[in-house]
Amino acid sequence: DAGITQSPRHKVTETGTPVTLRCHQTENHRYMYWYRQDPGHGLRLIHYSYGVKDTDKGEVSDGYSVSRSKTEDFLLTLESATSSQTSVYFCATTLRTGLTGELFFGEGSRLTVL
Amino acid sequence: SQQGEEDPQALSIQEGENATMNCSYKTSINNLQWYRQNSGRGLVHLILIRSNEREKHSGRLRVTLDTSKKSSSLLITASRAADTASYFCATDPEGGNMLTFGGGTRLMVKP
Numbered sequence: 001d002a003g004i005t006q007s008p009r010h011k012v013t014e015t016g017t018p019v020t021l022r023c024h025q026t027e028n029h030r031y032m033y034w035y036r037q038d039p040g041h042g043l044r045l046i047h048y049s050y051g052v053k054d055t056d057k058g059e060v061s062d063g064y065s066v067s068r069s070k071t072e073d074f075l076l077t078l079e080s081a082t083s084s085q086t087s088v089y090f091c092a093t094t095l096r097t098g099l100t101g102e103l104f105f106g107e108g109s110r111l112t113v114l
Numbered sequence: 115s116q117q118g119e120e121d122p123q124a125l126s127i128q129e130g131e132n133a134t135m136n137c138s139y140k141t142s143i144n145n146l147q148w149y150r151q152n153s154g155r156g157l158v159h160l161i162l163i164r165s166n167e168r169e170k171h172s173g174r175l176r177v178t179l180d181t182s183k184k185s186s187s188l189l190i191t192a193s194r195a196a197d198t199a200s201y202f203c204a205t206d207p208e209g210g211n212m213l214t215f216g217g218g219t220r221l222m223v224k225p
Binding site: 004031033035040041042043044045048050056058059090092101102103104105106107108 | 147202216
């Protein structure tokens with residue numbers, strides 16, 4: 001199994017507070033992704049990174065920011081959490097050589113915004 | 115919007131039966147992948163089929179790809195209760211940097 005660790009695994013917070021989710025990998029994978037999973041929507045991409053300090057927006061990036069200062073860490077920040085950001089957040093990584101693209105997922109971080 | 119759409123959304127079968135799930139997508143792809151998710155866990159990669167391949171096997175899994183119809187199917191043969199999970203297709207679009215997932219099929223295999 002790929003070494004992908006998400007923290008925290010569970011968090012309850014109040015509307016308007018900042019929240020940071022961390023993804024840590026030990027695989028030296030170049031690409032890292034943050035997805036959110038909601039009933040009826042499957043997984044939707046929030047942001048991704050293709051290298052240190054190189055990030056780009058995904059499908060549902062509003063209200064989220066990311067940072068990647070080291071290969072192994074990818075942080076997702078909600079500057080001011082809203083109830084619509086209650087979700088399960090998954091980090092994923094891939095080496096992405098050639099035409100491959102298999103993703104390795106973390107176990108998820110369940111966020112509840114009251 | 116989702117690139118891949120799975121059908122059916124939910125499927126309930128008896129142990130030993132075969133399970134077939136379908137995925138349709140919209141744009142040209144490099145490859146299509148299937149993932150499995152057990153309840154409360156992260157997704158796990160099952161199989162990848164490239165755009166120039168038509169069929170691929172892995173154990174009890176058989177995946178087909180029809181690029182002319184922009185569709186794929188996942189067949190699980192001789193299903194087991196342990197196969198109970200959600201299954202997602204994901205497309206790797208040409209010129210893209212990210213996989214796009216469908217909404218998933220929830221499979222329940224009854225003992």
